[in-house]
Amino acid sequence: MLTTEVPAREELVRRATDLVPLLSSKAAWSEENRRLHDDVIEALADAGIFRLRAPRRFGGFEADTRTLVDVSAALARADGAAAWTASVYWIPTWMACLFPEGVQEEVFSTENVRICGTLSPTARATPVDGGITVSGKWGFISGALHSHWQVVVAVQIGPDGQPAPVMALVPMSDLQTIDDWHTSGLRGTGSISTVAQDVFVPAERVLPLGAVLQGQHASPANADSPVYRAPLLPVASASSVGTALGLARAAKEEFLERLPGRKITYTAYEHQAEAPLTHHQVAEASLKIDQAGFHAHRLADQVDTKGAENSPWTLEERVRARADMGAVCRLAKEAVDILADASGGSSIYNNVAIQRIARDVQAVNLHALMHPDTNNELYGRVLCGLEPNTLYI
Structure with missing residues (x-):
């Protein structure tokens, strides 16, 4: 070691x-x-x-x-x-x-090991001697083409006949890949689909997903580390938001870099930078980026603080973690949309980065776990005294 x-x-x-x-x-x-x-x-x-x-x-x-x-x-x-x-x-x-x-x-014997994965239980797990066999297909597996392992989630029927999702680690060499990533945004992620056909997974590489979502794990060596003490969903939320925030910042940089010398066609403005409309657009986008940064860092700081304190998470804190993630995505997209709309017809050319930024931030917002509407509804539901309607908190 x-x-x-x-x-x-x-x-x-x-x-x-x-x-x-x-x-x-x-x-x-x-x-x-x-x-x-x-x-x-x-x-x-x-x-x-x-x-x-x-x-x-x-x-x-x-x-x-x-x-x-x-x-x-x-x-x-x-x-x-x-x-x-x-x-x-x-x-x-x-x-x-x-x-x-x-x-x-x-x-971790592989240097710079890369592990892809998903939380979607789109496969079945069947108990066998020494472990389980897994069959199914998982989509949106970002980075699969450069990965060594994949974390998969499958549904196993328990002795009582009730379905119970499990999380398993599978070498990529045991999986098939399907080149189906033909999308408008985040194209470079290579988020293809993977398939398992009766793949055997030894018992030591299988954990009950329910326990994982509640912050329980089978690693005494990591149990005392603040990094590994938080529940999965707040950790995943905080791990994801930086991309949206960075895309919004990139859009602002790109817009301001192209601004000098640009005019507003079919108007008297020979310099776009002199137009009051431009001032409002840049200011509004900048404030949204600042707000996105607030939510991103509040989320991260809460995860880090509670991990260091080893303090339990309340239900409201858990759903607010997802709400913060959704807020970052929404605010980042709104900022990018403002700047993209202000970038003129020339911005639709492939060699102008802001059109790619706009498509990428839209793709982030459409992610099922990151969608602002889904996360707002969950947060508001709990604030109104109702039980959450998802296990993913």
Whole structure:
């Protein structure tokens, strides 16, 4: 085992920022080929981005969620697909740290291991001697093409006849992939589908999803680490929001970079920067970006604080974590939409980044777990004294 000195947050953000020129240069290729360029994966690995959520004893950094927000926001300045894929890897990597020590030793023996996954129980699990067999299909598996393992969720029928979802770790070599990622946004993530056909999973690589959602795990070695003490959904929420925030910041940078010398066609404004309308648009978008940053960092700070204190989560805190995530997505999209609408007809060309940013932030908002409307309804439902209508809190 290896214990690594953990870089400070500022150092990790600097590393991510240093990758901006490379990621920018490969963004068009990644979008066209519907997967991240191999050079991007190598650069992210070299910068330690894939080790942020791995345990220190395996060479990881055990970074807090505030660091995840700031790192992914920095990456999204260049390419939302790269930032999103890195963020997605962090969540199943964290989930892998809930399994028994022997499983972790196997998984983290691969340097810069990449683990993809999903929480959707779109497969069935059948008990067999020594474990389970899994059959089914999972969609939207971001980063699958560059992954070593996948966290899968399947439904197992218990002895009482009741369905019980389980979470399992499966090597990518045991799965088939389907090249079906033909989308308008986040094209570079390569979020293809994966398929299992009677894949055997040993019992030590299977955990009940219900226990995981409640913050229970089978890793005594990680039980005392603040990073692994939070419930799954707040962790996943905080891990995801940096991409949306970074996309909004990228849209503002792109707009202001193109602003000098631009005019408003068919008007008397020879310089768009002189138009009062432009002033209102930039101000409104900037304030929305600031608000998105507030919700992103409030969410991350709550996850980190409660992990450090090892204090229980109330129901309201859990659903507010999802509401904060939804607020970041909504505000980021609103800011991007304002700036994209103000960017003129020339912005629809493929070589102008803001059109890709707009499509990427829309894709983030349409994600089932991140959709602002879904998260607002859940938060309001609990605030009104009703029980949550989902297990994913």
